[in-house]
Amino acid sequence: GDSVTQMEGPVTLSEEACLTINCTYTATGYPSLFWYVQYPGEGLQLLLKATKADDKGSNKGFEATYRKETTSFHLEKGSVQVSDSAVYFCALHPGGAGSYQLTFGKGTKLSVIP
């Protein structure tokens, strides 16, 4: 079945440091890929998405590129802020007909310190 593997946390960075959270996936067909973010005490919010190979999703300074050859969708940000402290989830949404439930990675907790 489909699966998503993302780097284990927690990750602690100083403000303005570079961030990379690795995410790889296993899926049949042509999935869409997502990063969701969960800020402390809040629900899941879509951060960015990519629906086909070589697409780059971006939002709030975060980027991720859908790499079919390496089955990866790594999340990057050049300069993190304290307000980026949250749990980040990589997810995939299967292509083709049928159920469209998301398969999530286990989440990576990011703490950014001033």
Add this chain to the structure above:
Amino acid sequence: GAGVSQSPSNKVTEKGKDVELRCDPISGHTALYWYRQSLGQGLEFLIYFQGNSAPDKSGLPSDRFSAERTGGSVSTLTIQRTQQEDSAVYLCASSLGLSGDTQYFGPGTRLTVL
């Protein structure tokens, strides 16, 4: 516009009691999903509704769990004879029901079974 809403936000119950959790999806969204977020298991898919089609119940962990969706809108997740391992945050999401589309999540219901 209004997002996905869930009620109650918190529910504390005694082992063996039944609980009902409610979800109001975004207006016009034909697809509705229930997920469970727990410390040990991460985010797990429970059940999916799409329009008037039979729901995909493949993620329900036991026959104590059931869900219905009335009139293609509001959904209720029912857990009978609750157990301590049912303690988790129950998340509802809705989407347009198209391949690759974005799922929008509600704030969740935190269930604690004593």
